[in-house]
Amino acid sequence: MADGTNVPAPPLRLRVYQQLRQAIEQGTLSAGTRLPPSREHARALGVARNTVLWALERLRAEGYVQARVGDGSYVAPSLAALRSAAPARSLDETALSKRGRAIADTALRWRPPLVAAAPFRIGAPEVAAFPHAVWDRLARQLTPAERLLTSQYLDPAGLPALREAIAQWLLFSRGLRCDGHQVLVCSGSQQAIDLIGRLLLDEGDEVLVEDPGYPGIRACLIGHGAQARPVAVDDEGLDIAAGARDWPAARMAVVTPTHQFPLGVRMSLERRIALLDWARARDAWIVEDDYDGEFQYGAHRIPPLAGLARAERVLYVGTFSKSLHPGLRLGFIVLPPGLANAFASAKALCDRHSPGELQWQLARFITDGHLLRHLRRMRELYPQRQALLIDALAKATRGAVKLEASEQGMHIAHEVSGRRNDAALSGKAREAGVLLAPLSAYAIQSPRRGWLFGYAGYDAAALREAARRVGPLFAS
Template sequence: MGSKGQRAPLRRQQVYEQLRHAMESGHLAPGSRLPATREHARTLGVSRNTLLWAMARLQAEGYVQARVGDGSYVSPGLAVASGTVGLSALPTGLSRRGQLMAETVRQWNPPRQAASAFRIGAPEVTSFPFATWDRLGRQLSAAERRASAQYLDPAGEPALREAIAQWLWASRGIRCEAGRVLVCSGSQQAIDLIGRLLLDVGDEVWVEDPGYPGLRASLLGHGAQVRPVPLDDEGLCLAEAEARWPQARLAVVTPTHQFPTGVAMSLARRQALLDWARRQQAWVVEDDYDGEFQYGPHRLPALCSLPQADRVLYVGTFSKTLHPGLRLGFVVLPAAWVPAFAMARALSDRHPPGDSQRVLARFIADGHLLRHLRRMRDLYPERQRQLIQALAEVSDGALCLTPSERGMHLCCPLPDAVDDQWLSHQAAARGVVLMPLSRYTVAAPRRGWLFGYAGFEPAELQAAAQRLGPVWRHAWAAARRAGAPA
């Protein structure tokens, strides 16, 4: 009884935070009408009293307005900036570069809540071998622990750099020496370092459109001119990019599994990109964010593994292969650059955590990473199948996603004229994360929905699909009227 009493306030707080985030991020648009509390509580899977408590607090804080006889509405004056947490004004007193950094919140607002269906980019963490990880940590000798407690090499522990180099050769066909590997806190820090050391203010950078907002935000924060390049069924439209922005110094691509559309860059397009980099003395950043998750009989090699790829900087992360809480990733650089990159990292972050590096090195060397990935490569396709089935059932067969042999999410493209934000708002009101494809575009007219499946149990996928059941028919009918194929 005491345990149940302790859980109730926690659940109320979670519902409150979920609804507040939906309003601040624009999922629940200013001025939009909220569902009736009984229906809303039922779709969220909570008691009506829990929802009423959360709504009362939101009303007291100004997020919600109650209109007698007409229900509750999101406050019309709530500041929301283009799908991210809004700022009414940028802070004063910052430098020009500081202003650019502050502006990035308008471009990218990373999630801070626990992952729930259908959030993209969330790996399976329940199956992570925590016991094995803890055991490897306990096996560190006293001397190793003392060494890890000191200031360390900002480029990373030698054992981990060696393990990563060996892993890249075995898994992705990339030949590199350990001395070319720089350990960092995930791919976002790698992009930040590349922007700081390779770009001057005003330099042009090609990025994929649609593409990852966190990448664009980082580059914009460094004063780069970010040039959105459209995609076709072979990947980055290189000819258009060259014609429009011939002076670009850098191109950032996700060639194995384009984020977020899922397109794989063709071999011809890869080779053309490498030729461009060599001719222009430019650089290509390969973000291989989920390249380990390929489920077909034939795996696409990394761009960095091709001949003449000496101008490719390879960025990898353990946030998808293991879990994002680890905060470890890496970038493969020309050997001559590693000291400069290491010092740039040291200026802001000193070095990666010692114990975690040593444990990860053993985790890779002892074969645990390979075994974990094998389990995930079996698990994720099955969850993808369950997602497709659940969505088809709740939409009476109208929503039939195309299976993919790569990645952790599926993209459902829609006609360009469709408002893909509407269903996302409805999903947020029902406690479901459904990202619109338009959230990831700059100039591209593409529209669609993104469904993450990797990190969620079948029951959670089914429940999320069921919550959206009442609005599927309306949304799909609107898509058909706009010209979606039958």
């Protein structure tokens, strides 16, 4: 009988089996009990005898029932231990291993957003303008041979065609010269950081992280047992001199030098060279997270840290979640050549490999020029939306919020002096239906306060409406 949710009821014979099994497991039919003859049982239940026989046969196959020739069916005597065992203890996170608890505790440090993107949530690209028709056409162009190939188990490092396409794209777009064999395809930048933590850090190792910085990186490192050590960020980026002085045992630094998250500053050339020198002198690693490096709107683009000389200890992390859309769940790491095989093995242990057809589509999307055309459109659209955001907020707040235009990125940070309770205002904005992240949410020790205004993924009407809703909160 249907239960009102359009889910069909299980077959009658299955329900008879389930009732008998439940009676045995709960002790209603104890171990060694003789079951009624199948005809009498069927008559009592009002079902056909074959229904009962099917249920009994299944219970015998599973070991719940034993048949005795000429004497009927009995509940298996061995099931007495099932009833005599102590009742099962309810399980919670205290049952996890030490490492498991550390990973579970990341929820205390980082909660990925689960609601749909809305102004002014950061990190959301424009997804409506993504060329879905082109993407779908590429999927239909997969030949039978290619479909068969991508349906097999694949190289965990990624399809060679995609790895080569990424390497060529990085040279053209970011000025980063690498070989396709150095590229490891992964499920976004978060998996990239996870793999790096697994392979390059031991429990207790110290890692320099930007303060304020991205909490998802810190949470991942701490989940692996590493110690995330905060280093202040100023107008030139992470202060590596202070980091080296305060944390001399650090074995890694994770940085966002092109567009520091969340403040938006660029790391100066002097700081980049000092960071590379630090890594060479300490045999340490540098992880460069170039999360939105494609979105630079000025006349000249700043190349990545990994493109400088003496950058052999830099692992470059990129993602298509911002340049295309986060639903793809595809990113990559450019590795020092000597680490490529080890990282491929670790990727295989995690999830074997990324989806084959998706990799093939992305490779074609890049090589056929669609990525270039899409990014050109976004590099025209995002500055327009940024300008609209600046104007709308200035008007809605009666000049109380004057955002400074930026030549890069997908959000603008607005700082305020003093120790203002930025989280409280963000809470009021949420009540008004606007997602406004407080800067304090990204700080460890940093006293910096303010808010982050994401604009890339929202049209003019949505940006103006969000500004109208939060305007009184700043103007009062």
